[in-house]
Every structure is written in structure tokens, then in C-alpha cells.
Amino acid sequence: MxxxxxxxxxxxxxxPCRPQVAAEWARFAAHEFANPGAHHPLAYLARRKLMEVHERAASVLGVDPREIVFTSGGTESDALALRGVMKAAGQGRNELVVSGIEHHAVLLEAQRLEAEGAVVHYAPVSRDGVVDLAALQHMVGPKTALVSVMYANNETGVIQPVAQVAEIAHGAGARYHCDAVQAFGKVELAPREIGCDLMSLAAAKFGGPKGMGLLYNQMNSRLVPVVVGGPQEWGLRAGTEDLPGMAAMAVAMEVAKAExxxxxxxxxxxxxxxxxxxxxxxxxxxxxxxxxxxxxxxxxxxxxxxxxxxxxxxxxxxxxxxxxxxxxxxxxxxxxxxxxxxxxxxxxxxxxxxxxxxxxxxxxxxxxxxxxxxxxxxxxxxxxx
Ligand SMILES: Cc1ncc(COP(=O)(O)O)c(C=O)c1O
The missing domain is CATH 3.90.1150.10 (Aspartate Aminotransferase, domain 1)
Incomplete structure (x- = not known):
């Protein structure tokens, strides 16, 4: 079988992982093995490659390389967005608004934050699975730090009115996180056009390697990291970088967009x-x-x-x-x-x-x-x- x-x-x-992606991964694994954080010629080379892969991923999304934080996938990106924003927000903004149809990566992180003192509102959806914008508007206010509504649902494929959600969030001075794990590569997707401040992607959904993802973080704005230790990924995600995985993800993004x-x-x-x-x-x-x-x-x-x-x-x-x-x-x-x-x-x-x-x-x-x-x-x- x-x-x-x-x-x-x-x-x-x-x-399935695309052949070009697997080839790029193998090339990097064989040749770019030095730790980009070390101090010798091969490390300097790896550091340059690290910057290049950020540039490639950023260019697909039309954003700045410093706005890209590579992660282990959609779950980690969602956690970094939610926890990162909520923990960085002041006491005056301790409210989070999510839709009731978010992936468990968002919903369970929201529940953990709730247990730690955040106030979480769950926006309802219509019979067709589209977030109710009037209800959402009602839930968002001066105390909202973050609104998280996905681009497309993973069970139904239903696309959400993300640009309007961004407007509602920004109207109250809140940030907007969009879980675009299912949407990337299937719809035209530019974070700046949507107006989202944070966006999660997972490489495995569009022909990239499993266990790779990224979080777009507009203007490299302040987040409290989930994983702490070294200064990697702009200080937002500690741990020696998976350069082969990042390079493979960047190729997968380029091909997914082109095709x-x-x-x-x-x-x-x-x-x-x-x-x-x-x-x-x-x-x-x-x-x-x-x-x-x-x-x-x-x-x-x-x-x-x-x-x-x-x-x-x-x-x-x-x-x-x-x-x-x-x-x-x-x-x-x-x-x-x-x-x-x-x-x-x-x-x-x-x-x-x-x-x-x-x-x-x-x-x-x-x-x-x-x-x-x-x-x-x-x-x-x-x-x-
Ligand atoms: C919408 C959505 N968000 C997050 C995730 C989690 O992504 P990962 O499995 O890469 O952690 C998934 C996975 O199916 C998803 O569909």
C-alpha cells in the first residue's frame, strides 16, 4: 500500500511537500549547518542566509524582513500572537476578542489567558459560518488589546470579512491578529492590504515542510515572547534557528504564490x-x-x-x-x-x-x-x- x-x-x-522545497531543505541541511549566532566565517555566512530567508518570505507577503518571526507552525504562531500581545498590553487593555470558530490553537490559548486574568469575548457566527460583525463591534472597546479572527476556517473553508474586522479592531485602538494558516496560497493575501497587525502561517498547508510556520508582526512591534532564552528572531522566539526549514518554507511560499x-x-x-x-x-x-x-x-x-x-x-x-x-x-x-x-x-x-x-x-x-x-x-x- x-x-x-x-x-x-x-x-x-x-x-505534500513540493520537490523544490525538499531539495532546498536538503541543500541547506548539508551546507548551511553553522549556527548563525556563532562567531566565525561560516557562522557569518549562515547569518547572511538567515537574513536572506527572512527577505524572501517577507517579499512574498509584501512586508519588511524584520516583521517575519519564524516558528514551529500555526499553533506556535497563534500562541505568540495572543500571549505576546496580551502580556505586553497594559492593565488598561486586558480584553481579547476571538471568534467562536477559531482553531483550538487560538481558542485554548484564549482560555489560558482568561484563567490568568484576561477578559475574553467570543464573537458568534452566522448559520453559514461568517463572523457576525455587528456582534464583534459590540464586543470591541477601549479595553480591547487584541482581536483574533481567522482568514478562512479550517473545517468549512469559509472566508471571513478580515478587512472589516481590522477596521473594527483599529477603530478601538486594538491590534488585529489573523490566523491565515488555511488561506495562504489559495487566496491573494497581503497583510498590509487586509490591515492586520499579526498573521499566522503554517508551511505544511502549502507544500512546505511540517513543523515550520511564521508570524508576521507589523513593525516588529512589542510582544512578550513565549519561548525565552537566546536573542533569535528579533528576541521574539529563542532557540537556534532551523535554517533549512526556514529556507524550505520560503521556497514553498514563493511557489505557492506563483502557482x-x-x-x-x-x-x-x-x-x-x-x-x-x-x-x-x-x-x-x-x-x-x-x-x-x-x-x-x-x-x-x-x-x-x-x-x-x-x-x-x-x-x-x-x-x-x-x-x-x-x-x-x-x-x-x-x-x-x-x-x-x-x-x-x-x-x-x-x-x-x-x-x-x-x-x-x-x-x-x-x-x-x-x-x-x-x-x-x-x-x-x-x-x-
Ligand atoms: C486555521 C489553523 N490554525 C492553526 C493550525 C495549527 O497549525 P500547526 O498544525 O502548523 O501548528 C491549523 C492546523 O490545521 C489550522 O488549520
């Missing part, structure tokens, strides 16, 4: 045709969560009523299709997703959910086959056959 035996439809959980339109344009059409076929075959027994909202091109969040999504995913796996179950970051969880609950889905509708997230290599024939299998599996799982 190998990866070739499967149609991989779980890109929201992780994308974005060609790679993802056709995928939305295939995703839409999958949804059309499912509705034609199953009618009211299937529900497409977030379909009425703007979405990422490759994600479909599908509730099969009166069956368990996990049973459907297991069947599909045996038939050669790898699909997700809501969030892949919550292995072993049996409760239905907090995202679908926030969107007002009943327990029954949420438990019947799978997440299909296609890659650029998906074909129409594969998508058609997936639809057929879903329809046949549904009939047998419900004992209707």
Missing part, C-alpha cells in the same frame, strides 16, 4: 460539481455547511444526515479516498466540532460531517467517483439499500 493507491482529499490537514491561480482556479469547479452530484443523489439527506458564504476553492464540509461522518470516512478510506473529519487537529475527539456547533448545527447534523479538501491534482473523474461512493455508502450505512 502506498500513497499512489489513494486519492488524497485532505489538503486542509496537510499538503496560485493556475493551481486552484479549476479546483473550485470540481468541488462545486461534487456538491451538485451529492445533492442530486441524496437530496435533503445531505447538507453543505458554509456553501452560501465565500469559501476557499477546495473545501467542502458535508453533513450526511442520520449517519456518522466517521463511518463514511472509514468506508471511503477502504475505497481509496482519504477525507477529513472536521478538524484533523483533534484526533480521538468524538464530540462534534465546535465550529459546526457555533454555526447552529444540531448534534445529529454535526456528527454526520466529513470534510473534503481537494488538492490541485484532483481530476473530474476522481471527484465523480467520490460522489458515487458517498451516495452508495450513505444508502448502505442507513440500511436503505
Amino acid at each position: 502506498s500513497t499512489k493507491d489513494y486519492v488524497y482529499c485532505d489538503y486542509a490537514a496537510g499538503a 496560485r491561480v493556475a493551481a486552484w482556479g479549476p479546483v473550485a469547479t470540481i468541488r462545486d460539481s461534487l456538491e451538485t452530484k451529492l445533492v442530486a443523489g441524496l437530496g435533503a439527506n445531505v447538507r453543505l455547511n458554509g456553501k452560501q458564504a465565500p469559501r476557499l476553492p477546495n473545501v467542502s464540509n458535508i453533513s450526511f444526515l442520520h449517519i456518522e461522518g466517521q463511518a463514511m470516512a472509514i468506508e471511503l478510506g477502504e475505497q481509496g479516498f482519504c477525507v477529513g473529519l472536521g478538524s484533523a487537529c483533534a484526533p480521538g475527539e468524538t464530540d462534534p466540532s465546535h465550529v459546526l456547533a457555533a454555526m447552529g448545527l444540531s448534534w445529529e447534523d454535526a456528527i454526520g460531517c466529513i470534510r473534503v479538501s481537494f488538492g490541485p491534482d484532483i481530476t473530474q473523474a476522481q471527484s465523480d467517483r467520490l460522489a458515487e461512493l458517498c451516495i452508495a455508502n450513505y444508502t448502505s450505512l442507513r440500511g436503505l439499500g
Whole structure:
């Protein structure tokens, strides 16, 4: 059994590493091994390379290299943004506003901050999974230090009105953090245009190495670091730099940006045709969560009523299709997703959910086959056959 035996439809959980990325990683691992913090010629060379990788990542985002802090992924970037801002803010600004559909990396960090004395507000979302801007506006005030609303949701692909969120945050003198882990490489994304002060990315989601991420931190502004020790990453993230990982991530960012339109344009059409076929075959027994909202091109969040999504995913796996179950970051969880609950889905509708997230290599024939299998599996799982 190998990866070739499967149609991989779980890109929201992780994308395959691109060959150029693996090659860059290997080149750096073999040659740029000196510690950039040391004091000899090879260290000076490594330090120059370190600056170059910051420049490359910054140039993709249209920002300054000093605004890039490399991390171990989306979780660490989110933690640094939330904890970093909240701990740096004065006593007069101890409030944090997050949406109820944020990734657990944001929600659980918010809960920890709450336990440490911060006041946290959770903004509701509509039935389609879009943050309620009026409610958000109501929660943001002179005591708000930070607003954190993601760019696109990891379970539904629903895109949030990020520019308006930035305006609301700034209107109250608060900072805005955007978790763009799912969005980067699939939508045109420039932190300065959105107006966000902090933005999280994770390389594994767009063909970069696993365990690499970055936090954009506008004007290198003051954050209290989460990991302390050495002065690396502008004093915001201690520890010897993973130069090969950073270089590989920078290449992945360049390629993802260059190929974005060609790679993802056709995928939305295939995703839409999958949804059309499912509705034609199953009618009211299937529900497409977030379909009425703007979405990422490759994600479909599908509730099969009166069956368990996990049973459907297991069947599909045996038939050669790898699909997700809501969030892949919550292995072993049996409760239905907090995202679908926030969107007002009943327990029954949420438990019947799978997440299909296609890659650029998906074909129409594969998508058609997936639809057929879903329809046949549904009939047998419900004992209707
Ligand atoms: C929206 C979002 N934020 C944060 C994360 C966490 O990223 P990582 O697994 O790189 O720590 C994920 C992972 O799926 C995600 O989808």
C-alpha cells in the first residue's frame, strides 16, 4: 500500500511537500549547518542566509524582513500572537476578542489567558459560518488589546470579512491578529492590504515542510515572547534557528504564490460539481455547511444526515479516498466540532460531517467517483439499500 493507491482529499490537514522545497531543505541541511549566532566565517555566512530567508518570505507577503518571526507552525504562531500581545498590553487593555470558530490553537490559548486574568469575548457566527460583525463591534472597546479572527476556517473553508474586522479592531485602538494558516496560497493575501497587525502561517498547508510556520508582526512591534532564552528572531522566539526549514518554507511560499491561480482556479469547479452530484443523489439527506458564504476553492464540509461522518470516512478510506473529519487537529475527539456547533448545527447534523479538501491534482473523474461512493455508502450505512 502506498500513497499512489489513494486519492488524497485532505489538503486542509496537510499538503505534500513540493520537490523544490525538499531539495532546498536538503541543500541547506548539508551546507548551511553553522549556527548563525556563532562567531566565525561560516557562522557569518549562515547569518547572511538567515537574513536572506527572512527577505524572501517577507517579499512574498509584501512586508519588511524584520516583521517575519519564524516558528514551529500555526499553533506556535497563534500562541505568540495572543500571549505576546496580551502580556505586553497594559492593565488598561486586558480584553481579547476571538471568534467562536477559531482553531483550538487560538481558542485554548484564549482560555489560558482568561484563567490568568484576561477578559475574553467570543464573537458568534452566522448559520453559514461568517463572523457576525455587528456582534464583534459590540464586543470591541477601549479595553480591547487584541482581536483574533481567522482568514478562512479550517473545517468549512469559509472566508471571513478580515478587512472589516481590522477596521473594527483599529477603530478601538486594538491590534488585529489573523490566523491565515488555511488561506495562504489559495487566496491573494497581503497583510498590509487586509490591515492586520499579526498573521499566522503554517508551511505544511502549502507544500512546505511540517513543523515550520511564521508570524508576521507589523513593525516588529512589542510582544512578550513565549519561548525565552537566546536573542533569535528579533528576541521574539529563542532557540537556534532551523535554517533549512526556514529556507524550505520560503521556497514553498514563493511557489505557492506563483502557482496560485493556475493551481486552484479549476479546483473550485470540481468541488462545486461534487456538491451538485451529492445533492442530486441524496437530496435533503445531505447538507453543505458554509456553501452560501465565500469559501476557499477546495473545501467542502458535508453533513450526511442520520449517519456518522466517521463511518463514511472509514468506508471511503477502504475505497481509496482519504477525507477529513472536521478538524484533523483533534484526533480521538468524538464530540462534534465546535465550529459546526457555533454555526447552529444540531448534534445529529454535526456528527454526520466529513470534510473534503481537494488538492490541485484532483481530476473530474476522481471527484465523480467520490460522489458515487458517498451516495452508495450513505444508502448502505442507513440500511436503505
Ligand atoms: C486555521 C489553523 N490554525 C492553526 C493550525 C495549527 O497549525 P500547526 O498544525 O502548523 O501548528 C491549523 C492546523 O490545521 C489550522 O488549520
